[in-house]
Amino acid sequence: MKNLLLNIAEWRERLEHDPLAVFLDYDGTLSAIAPTPSEAKLPFATQEILKALVKIKNVKVGIISGRSLSDLRKTVQVSGLTFVGSHGMEIQSEGIASKRVSNQYMQELRELRCRLKGEVRDLSGILLELKPFSLAIHYRKASSGDEKRVKRIVLDICNDAVHQGSISIMSGKKVIEIMPPTAMDKGQAVEKLLKLWGRKKVLPVFIGDDRTDEAAFEVLQDRGLTIRVGESDAHSHAAYYLDSVDDVRTFLRMILCFRISREGVSHDSDAE
Ligand SMILES: [Mg+2]
Incomplete structure (x- = not known):
């Protein structure tokens, strides 16, 4: 596993130019782990970066969490994101139905x-x-x-x-x-969203910190940028690591800077 910030040059070109699908876990990735889920707040600076990222042309951002969909939306409070709750079982996106249980x-x-x-x-x-x-x-x-x-x-x-x-x-x-016995995992959720977004040349980026994120790392290991938050871990399917929630924010800010410097600032008016 390599430290992503120290090796960002390997990906800079693609992060600047390719259509991006950025998938983010919430707890331990965007927000520091807290004693109880309700105490894990999204830092203001991260929220601002997410708001800016969703406005960039050819960049899709999805939050994929074990939290319920309604909890996730309330906690993150950024419009324009795609939310996936319950580890992939609740997807808020047109064209995808949430999984049903009996x-x-x-x-x-x-x-x-x-x-x-x-x-x-x-x-x-x-x-x-x-x-x-x-x-x-x-x-x-x-x-x-x-x-x-x-x-x-x-x-x-x-x-x-x-x-x-x-x-x-x-x-x-x-x-x-x-x-449920046939629970969907984050890997399946990522595949569904990539199919829905329908971009063959898209670069998927997935950032997560926990065991449940490994399913997504595995699905994306040969075709995307997989990033684990925490120490380097030889057992992980992710290829890169970021040390902390702060480093995740730094990386997201880098993506934003790469895209803005390439496209200028008038992305709101750009047609998709
Ligand atoms: Mg997590």
Whole structure:
């Protein structure tokens, strides 16, 4: 893995000239990880860059997150972006329908939440979040003892349903998520959007920091610029890394500068 900022020259030409599809994760990528999801705010400077980027000709920007679509839109508050919530299951774009789940699955999710609530009652720092397609169990504020306990409880309670194939379990940074058995992942969401946007020569760029982003890195590894936020990690499918959320913002600002210097500033009036 290479540091992207130190090797930006390798991509400058394409970032300046190619049609771009920029895919961004939210938590840990655009916003620093916070103790609870509601505390993870989008920095003002990043929001301003996103607002400018969506106005640039031949640049599409999508935010792909595990958050629900409505939460994501409220949190980011930039119009003109394409939002993908629930790890790819909720896509806000004309021409793509969100994935559907059965009533039976949602009923099972509510029952699991009820059982989990009872089981984690004595643990502290656990947050259960029922989303449109999943149940997230956040434990960032839990002690390491309670973290181990909650993981064990979730696995025990879900064991039968996982074996019967009615749910699946996914884990990310300080969160376990109970998902539909045939959950869509971020890789599939990226493929759908690229197909919808229909540009053969488009350069896809994907930036993310967590395990769920690996599906997208894998899909794009031979055709795009894949960037992991955090330290270099030999197990990742991403080819480059950026050290921090601040470096992500620096990189996005670079894209903006490359495009503006090439196209001038009157992009609003340019026809697509
Ligand atoms: Mg993330």
